[in-house]
Amino acid sequence: MKVLVTGGCGYIGSATARWLRAQGVDVHVIDNLSEGHEAAWDGPLEVLDLLDREALRAWCRGRRFDGVIHFAARCYVGESVEQPIRYWRANVVPVIHLTEALGETPFVFSSTCATYGEPQTERLREDHLQNPVNPYGATKLAAERLLKDRNAAGLGKCALLRYFNAAGASACGNFGEAHDPETHLIPLAVEAAQGSGRRLTVFGTDWPTPDGTCIRDYIHVDDLAQAHFLALKHLIGGGVSDAWNLGTGNGFSVREIIDAVESAVGSLVPHDEGPRRAGDPARLIADSAKAREELGWEPQFEDARMVVASAARWHIDHPQGYAS
Ligand SMILES: NC(=O)c1ccc[n+]([C@@H]2O[C@H](COP(=O)([O-])OP(=O)(O)OC[C@H]3O[C@@H](n4cnc5c(N)ncnc54)[C@H](O)[C@@H]3O)[C@@H](O)[C@H]2O)c1
Known part of the structure; x- marks a missing residue:
C-alpha cells in the first residue's frame, strides 16, 4: 500500500x-x-504548502497513491x-486542492469532536x-461536507475520523507532542510540574x-494511528464512506489529569483556578462503538493515566520538544 500523509511532521x-x-x-x-x-519523520518528505495548488498538482502528477490521510490544518x-x-483558507482550501490533484484516491480526513458543538x-x-x-469546528465540518459531496458524486470515498482529545507519546520515548504555543492540558500540566515557573x-x-472541573476523553496518538490504518483498509477493501468517532469512551476531569500528572512526574502541578472559558x-x-465494531478498532490506552504517563516521559526527556 502506498499512502500520502499530509501534515506528517x-x-x-x-x-x-510511523505506525x-x-x-x-x-x-x-x-x-x-x-x-x-523535520525530526518527527525520517521517511520520504516533500516540503510543500498545500495552499500552493500548482506546486501540489505538479508534485502529484505521475504519482499514484492507494490513499491519502489528510492531517495538515491549523488547530487552535x-x-x-x-x-x-485564515482558518477557512487553511482548513478547507487544501482539501479542494488535494481532491483535485489526487482524483478519486480514497481520502481519510482528520475531523474533530469540535464539529458537534454543545453536547446534547x-x-x-x-x-x-x-x-x-x-470557526475551527466550522471549517472542519465544511471539509467533511465537501468530502461527503465528492463521495455522493462518485468522485472518491472518504473516512471522516472525529478525534476527541489527542494525547500521549510514542512507546520508544522519542516522539511526542510539541506545539508552539501549547494549549493542551497534559503538556501544560507536565511543564508546570517540572518547575517551568508557568x-x-x-x-x-x-x-x-x-469535582466541578471539565471532563474530556483523552485518546492516545498511537490508538489514533491504528484507526487511520483501519479506516484506509476499510475504504480500499470496498467499505462505504462514513464518519467514526475516535475516543476511548472514558471521561477524565481536569483534576484527575492533574493528579495523574503529579504521580507521573513526582511533583505537584502549581495551578490557579480561573473562570469558565466561553x-x-x-x-x-x-x-x-461504531469504530470498534465497523473498523475493528481496539484502542490500547483506555485509561488516561497510561496516556499521561507516556506524555510525561516524553516531556521530561525533551523539555525543549524536538529541539532537545
Ligand atoms: N490534537 C488534537 O487533539 C486534535 C483533535 C481533533 C482533531 N485534530 C486534527 O488532527 C490534525 C493534526 O493535528 P495535530 O495536533 O497533529 O496538529 P499539528 O499542528 O501538530 O500538525 C499539523 C501539521 O500540518 C502541517 N501543515 C499545516 N498547514 C499546512 C499546509 N498548508 N501545507 C502543508 N502542511 C501544513 C504543519 O506544519 C504540521 O506539521 C489536524 O487536522 C487537527 O485539526 C487534532
Missing part, C-alpha cells in the same frame, strides 16, 4: 506515518513545516475565533447534531461534574 500525522510504516505501508509525507518538525480554537478567514447527550455518537460553536490555569471549578462544554466524551 506534526503531532498526530507523524505518529500515524503505517511499521505495518509495511510505503508512506510519503507532505508538510510545509509551519508547525511540524482561540486563534480561529480571532482569525476566521452524555456520550456523543456520530449521528449527534453537528453545530460547531467556533502555572497551569484550571478554567472553571463550578461545572456540573463530580464555548467549553462541561463534558465531551465519545461513543466510539
Whole structure:
C-alpha cells in the first residue's frame, strides 16, 4: 500500500506515518513545516504548502497513491475565533486542492469532536447534531461536507475520523507532542510540574461534574494511528464512506489529569483556578462503538493515566520538544 500523509511532521500525522510504516505501508509525507518538525519523520518528505495548488498538482502528477490521510490544518480554537478567514483558507482550501490533484484516491480526513458543538447527550455518537460553536469546528465540518459531496458524486470515498482529545507519546520515548504555543492540558500540566515557573490555569471549578472541573476523553496518538490504518483498509477493501468517532469512551476531569500528572512526574502541578472559558462544554466524551465494531478498532490506552504517563516521559526527556 502506498499512502500520502499530509501534515506528517506534526503531532498526530507523524505518529500515524510511523505506525503505517511499521505495518509495511510505503508512506510519503507532505508538510510545509509551519508547525511540524523535520525530526518527527525520517521517511520520504516533500516540503510543500498545500495552499500552493500548482506546486501540489505538479508534485502529484505521475504519482499514484492507494490513499491519502489528510492531517495538515491549523488547530487552535482561540486563534480561529480571532482569525476566521485564515482558518477557512487553511482548513478547507487544501482539501479542494488535494481532491483535485489526487482524483478519486480514497481520502481519510482528520475531523474533530469540535464539529458537534454543545453536547446534547452524555456520550456523543456520530449521528449527534453537528453545530460547531467556533470557526475551527466550522471549517472542519465544511471539509467533511465537501468530502461527503465528492463521495455522493462518485468522485472518491472518504473516512471522516472525529478525534476527541489527542494525547500521549510514542512507546520508544522519542516522539511526542510539541506545539508552539501549547494549549493542551497534559503538556501544560507536565511543564508546570517540572518547575517551568508557568502555572497551569484550571478554567472553571463550578461545572456540573463530580469535582466541578471539565471532563474530556483523552485518546492516545498511537490508538489514533491504528484507526487511520483501519479506516484506509476499510475504504480500499470496498467499505462505504462514513464518519467514526475516535475516543476511548472514558471521561477524565481536569483534576484527575492533574493528579495523574503529579504521580507521573513526582511533583505537584502549581495551578490557579480561573473562570469558565466561553464555548467549553462541561463534558465531551465519545461513543466510539461504531469504530470498534465497523473498523475493528481496539484502542490500547483506555485509561488516561497510561496516556499521561507516556506524555510525561516524553516531556521530561525533551523539555525543549524536538529541539532537545
Ligand atoms: N490534537 C488534537 O487533539 C486534535 C483533535 C481533533 C482533531 N485534530 C486534527 O488532527 C490534525 C493534526 O493535528 P495535530 O495536533 O497533529 O496538529 P499539528 O499542528 O501538530 O500538525 C499539523 C501539521 O500540518 C502541517 N501543515 C499545516 N498547514 C499546512 C499546509 N498548508 N501545507 C502543508 N502542511 C501544513 C504543519 O506544519 C504540521 O506539521 C489536524 O487536522 C487537527 O485539526 C487534532
